[in-house]
Amino acid sequence: MADGEALDDTMEDRVQHADRLLRMAVNRIPEAVIIYDTDDRVAFVNQAYCDFFPYMPPVGELMGQSFEDVIRHSMVAPGVVLDPLARTDPDAYIAKRRHRLHNPQPQPFEQLTAGRWHLVREVRVQGVGFFGLRSDITDIKQREIELKMARDHLARQTQQLAEAREVAVRAREIAIAARLEAERANTAKSEFLARVSHELRTPLNAILGFSEIIRDQLLGDRSPQRYAEYAADIHHAGSHLLKLIDDILDMAKIEAGRLELLVDDVDLHGLLRELMHTCRPLARRNDNRFETHIPNDIGTLKGDVTRLRQVVLNLLSNACKFTRGGAVTLAARRLGSVDGRSDLVEITVTDTGIGMTEAQLARVFEDFIQADAAIARTYGGTGLGLPICRRLCLLMGGDIRLDSSPGSGTTARVILPVSGPPCSPSLPVG
Incomplete structure (x- = not known):
């Protein structure tokens, strides 16, 4: 035990x-x-x-x-x-x-x-x-938090770097586009100056030549009819020069934002009938028919009658110039209220002339640009007419629209509000 x-x-x-x-x-x-x-x-x-x-x-x-x-x-x-x-x-x-x-x-x-x-x-x-x-495990968690914060910070920096790189790439693309646009604009202005030089030289040569003949009476005292014809040629060449200078001055005013409109009631029927009589001789010069569709009750609108006459006359002159053996039509109508806007008026100039391609239509309203260099050499002009017309229509609260196809002619539509410009008649145009 x-x-x-x-x-x-x-x-x-x-x-x-x-x-x-x-x-x-x-x-x-x-x-x-x-x-x-x-x-x-x-x-x-x-x-x-x-x-x-x-x-x-x-x-x-x-x-x-x-x-x-x-x-x-x-x-x-x-x-x-x-x-x-x-x-x-x-x-x-x-x-x-x-x-x-x-x-x-x-x-x-x-x-x-x-x-x-x-x-x-x-x-x-x-x-x-x-x-x-x-x-x-507080220290371990703290390190995990610090590591996560460091990773998040790195991720943000990476994202910011990627965004900065994207901004830099975009800025470079914009700079390249701006440079190309500047080069294109310089080329266009150079071409414009060349055309202006040609346009100035031709009538000036005519003025100088015919005036010398008249001054020195090279045909003697027996040819008053020929002298009268030469005086008419001088007048025509001077008018052409004046139109050219007016276009250049208008574009300068528009680009400076200093073009002023004088807004008043415009009698459309009377204005369009006046332009019809002015342009019939232009149409006949190239064997064109001149047709009109102008309602008697077309009424009035608020606008600058001088600038509206300039716009329609330019469109009619172009139609007559680029059409041969065809038809030029001047029409007008009221459209009523469209898309919540006030009542509108549409003035249409239609021709059956050479027409334009889509590429030409895309550039026809650009300053100093003509639809085609070959056309410019054949028909003349500075390429300022349509850009000025569109700027004037925009100032009056409207616009111009072109529809065209090669060989089928062109339709130009001027659309303006009956009530006039939406704000001050003196506006900068950008």
């Missing part, structure tokens, strides 16, 4: 010694450890647990406390329990936590508690109880 009792005492001493060593070891690890027995009471808690949760009672007082007591300690500590259920329904929150005590998550999870991040591992051992282990 004595030997058996001695053996039992030795085994108990070893168990107690091992238990003390285990407790000492667990108390020294940096992780927080808490163990609940099968009655949900604290069976063991290490010092690190109390360090993690300084609002908890000391280790000695925690031993034997119920799970509910421990939870209530955490619920009253500020900033610890973040679940809103703890404030709205404390009993429901305790029941929720008790359920997790008996059904712990199988995988570790992260939890923010009192401003510190914990990695939580929970295990339920049948017949033993609940084991909880917490590691403080």
Whole structure:
């Protein structure tokens, strides 16, 4: 018996010694450890647990406390329990936590508690109880946050760099386009100056030549009829020069935003009948028929009668010039209200002449541009007429539209509001 009792005492001493060593070891690890027995009471808690949760009672007082007591300690500590259920329904929150005590998550999870991040591992051992282990991972989370911020910052910088590169590429494209446009404009103006030079030189040569004949009476005193014809030629050449100079001055005023309109009531029927009589000789010069469709009740509109006459006369002159052995038609009608705008008037000039391609139509309203260089050489002109006409129509609140196809003629539609320009009659044109 004595030997058996001695053996039992030795085994108990070893168990107690091992238990003390285990407790000492667990108390020294940096992780927080808490163990609940099968009655949900604290069976063991290490010092690190109390360090993690300084609002908890000391280790000695925690031993034997119920799970509910421990939870209530955490619920009253500020900033610890973040679940809103703890404030709205404390009993429901305790029941929720008790359920997790008996059904712990199988995988570790992260939890923010009192401003510190914990990695939580929970295990339920049948017949033993609940084991909880917490590691403080605040520094790791902080590094993760800093790394994420650095990555986000790098991503933003990359995005900004990409946007800057895109802006630079776009700016380069715009610069190239602007340079090409400037070169095209310079070429157009150079061509325009060449045409103007030719247009000026031709009538000037006629004026000088015929005036010298008249001045020196080279035909003698017996040819008064020839002198009269030469005087008429001089007058025609001078009129052509005046028209050319007027066009150049008009374009200069328009580009400077200094062209003024004198807005008044315009008798459309009277104006169009006047233009009809003016243009019949122009039509006959190229063996063209001249037709009109002008209602007697076309009425009036608010506009600048001089500028409107200039627009329609230019369109009629073009139609007569580019049509040979065909027909030129002048028509007018009221359109009524269109797209919520005030009543409109449409004046149409139609011809059966050479027409234009789509490419020519796309550029015909550009300053200093003619539809085709060969056409310019054949028919003359500076390329200012249509751009000026369109600018004038825009100033009067309207526009010009062209429909054309090669060999089938052209239709020019002038559309103007009856009520006149929408604002001041003196407007800059961009």
